[in-house]
Amino acid sequence: MELRIANLVAKPGEKVTGTIAVPGTSVKLPVTLINGKNDGKTVLITAGIHNAEYSGIETAIQLAGEIEPDQISGGLMIIHLVNVSGFEKRTMSVVPEDGKNLNRIFPGNPDGTEGDKICHFLVTAFFSQADFYIDLHAGDGYESLTPYVYYLGAATPEVAEQAKAMAQKVDVPYMVQSDIATGGAYNYAGSCGIPSILIERGGEARWSEAEVSLYKADVKNVLRHLTVLEGTVKANENKPVDISDVVYENAAFTGCWYPRKKSGEMFKKGEEVGVIKDYFGKQRQTCIAKYDGVILYQVSSLAILKDGPMIAYGKISN
Ligand SMILES: [Zn+2]
Incomplete structure (x- = not known):
C-alpha cells in the first residue's frame, strides 16, 4: 500500500524524504516516509515537539537515514523536528510565533495560532494513519533527567496494555503511566486509540553519539516488538520499573535554584531536595520530599522561574 502524507508519497519498497508544509503557517516539517515491501503496521515517530530536546531530534534524523524499506513490514512516518521555528530561534520548548508549548495544546485547532495549527495538522495528517506512536523527548535546555518512558493510562484497557508492552521494550530504569488524555501529543493519540509512548533521554540542551546510539536502540527494539522492523526483540539490561504518585512541583519564586540531589538519585521522605x-x-523556598522516592527530572540551570x-519525582513500586 502507498504511504502518502500531503505531497510526500512512498510506494511499497520506497523511502522518501522531504518537507511538508503545515497549512496556514510558515512551518515546513522535515519528514521521512519508509514504506516496507511487505504489509504491516504503520508507526509514527516524532521528535522536536520540544525543540531544545536535541537527543531525540538527532535520533530521529539518524533513524530516518539508517532504516531501509527492505528491513520494514508496514511503514514508518518520521517527523525529524516538529517545532522548526523554535529550533531556529533556539527557544526552550515554545513556538516563537505564539509562545505556546506544543505538548500542552493537542489536538490543536485549524483556526488557532501557529502552534494550534501544527498540532491540528499532526492529528489530521499523521495520527489518522498511525497504528502506533513513539514520541522522542529529553530534558529541556534547563533540565537534567534520568532516562525513563511514559505510557498511556487514559485510553481503553487494550490500548493502554499495548502501550505498556511498548514501554517495557525501552532500556531505561523507570516508566510512568500517564492519566492525561489531551494536551500532550501521545496522550491525545491514546484517546484516538493509538498505543503510544513518550521516551525521555538526555537533556540540558546537549546530545552525544553515545546517548543517541542508546536512544536508537530503544526505538528499534520497540519497532521489532511491533514486528515492523526485522530482527528479534532484545532483552533489556534494565527492566523499567513503574513509578507512581509522580509529583510535578513548580517553583514558587523566581530566583536561583540549588538542587541537593542529582536526577536519578533516591531520597527519603522529609529530605531537602533543593532550595530557591x-x-x-x-x-x-525549601523543597521537601513528600515520600521516599527517586528524582525523574529537575531544573539544572541556576535560573528558576515562578510557576515554572x-x-x-515519584515512588518506586515494588
Ligand atoms: Zn519534552
Missing part, C-alpha cells in the same frame, strides 16, 4: 534563594543569597518547573 534570591539574588542576595537569602533562602526563599522545579522538580519531578
Whole structure:
C-alpha cells in the first residue's frame, strides 16, 4: 500500500524524504516516509515537539537515514523536528510565533495560532494513519533527567496494555503511566486509540553519539516488538520499573535554584531536595520530599522561574 502524507508519497519498497508544509503557517516539517515491501503496521515517530530536546531530534534524523524499506513490514512516518521555528530561534520548548508549548495544546485547532495549527495538522495528517506512536523527548535546555518512558493510562484497557508492552521494550530504569488524555501529543493519540509512548533521554540542551546510539536502540527494539522492523526483540539490561504518585512541583519564586540531589538519585521522605534563594543569597523556598522516592527530572540551570518547573519525582513500586 502507498504511504502518502500531503505531497510526500512512498510506494511499497520506497523511502522518501522531504518537507511538508503545515497549512496556514510558515512551518515546513522535515519528514521521512519508509514504506516496507511487505504489509504491516504503520508507526509514527516524532521528535522536536520540544525543540531544545536535541537527543531525540538527532535520533530521529539518524533513524530516518539508517532504516531501509527492505528491513520494514508496514511503514514508518518520521517527523525529524516538529517545532522548526523554535529550533531556529533556539527557544526552550515554545513556538516563537505564539509562545505556546506544543505538548500542552493537542489536538490543536485549524483556526488557532501557529502552534494550534501544527498540532491540528499532526492529528489530521499523521495520527489518522498511525497504528502506533513513539514520541522522542529529553530534558529541556534547563533540565537534567534520568532516562525513563511514559505510557498511556487514559485510553481503553487494550490500548493502554499495548502501550505498556511498548514501554517495557525501552532500556531505561523507570516508566510512568500517564492519566492525561489531551494536551500532550501521545496522550491525545491514546484517546484516538493509538498505543503510544513518550521516551525521555538526555537533556540540558546537549546530545552525544553515545546517548543517541542508546536512544536508537530503544526505538528499534520497540519497532521489532511491533514486528515492523526485522530482527528479534532484545532483552533489556534494565527492566523499567513503574513509578507512581509522580509529583510535578513548580517553583514558587523566581530566583536561583540549588538542587541537593542529582536526577536519578533516591531520597527519603522529609529530605531537602533543593532550595530557591534570591539574588542576595537569602533562602526563599525549601523543597521537601513528600515520600521516599527517586528524582525523574529537575531544573539544572541556576535560573528558576515562578510557576515554572522545579522538580519531578515519584515512588518506586515494588
Ligand atoms: Zn519534552
